[in-house]
Amino acid sequence: MSSLLNDPSITKLIIFALVGMVAVLVVALIFLGIRKNIYYVDEFGEEVEPVRKNAGKLFGRNPDEMPEPRVQAAPAAEEKPSFFHKAEPELEATRAVPVAVKPQAATGVVLSIRIGEDEEERTVTQFPCVIGRGSSCDLMIAESAVARNHTRLFMKDGMINAEDLADHNGTFVNGTRLGKGSRTVLHEGDRLNMGRALVKVEKVLY
Helix, strand or coil, X not given: CHHHHCCHHHHHHHHHHHHHHXXXXXXXXXXXXXXXXXXXXXXXXXXXXXXXXXXXCECCECHHHCCCCCCCCCCCCCCCCCCCCCCCCCCCCCCCCCXXXXXXXXXXXXXXXXXXXXXXXXXXXXXXXXXXXXXXXXXXXXXXXXXXXXXXXXXXXXXXXXXXXXXXXXXXXXXXXXXXXXXXXXXXXCEEEECCEEEEEEEEEC
């Protein structure tokens, strides 16, 4: 044994071995010191102990004490066509069909009657309406050139018509003579000449 210790090469090996062991111990102590200062956090940012095998805890905490996980709502799944049901047929665009609008029926007429400088406005809502000089007329015009029964206003197909009844002077509508027994539809603005009287259609009532 003494001969081995006296051997310089053996002594060097022993010294290197001791130095190596001391170095390993120093490194181990440093590692343990650093590891002691390291801390861990869970997904909620709270400090936890490192996971130990068979420790019975998750991230250093009892599973019963863990907060509820934050669940994000899953995006709505895109509905896939079923192979067992027929797809609903797309509705065709409905064509707009023009509808014939029936004209509204007239209910009366507003007339202005002028003889010379005198003018009067009358509203007629009862038909037939006979215009003339006679006292039995529905609308009497006291003018000698107007016949006793000169013109008749009546309703037909919802429109007001004028019929000439005069024997001599006749009824002129917008400058055109009707002729006895002839009739025409009246519109707003039409002018009827009866003798020296001018009757203008001011407004048709509906």
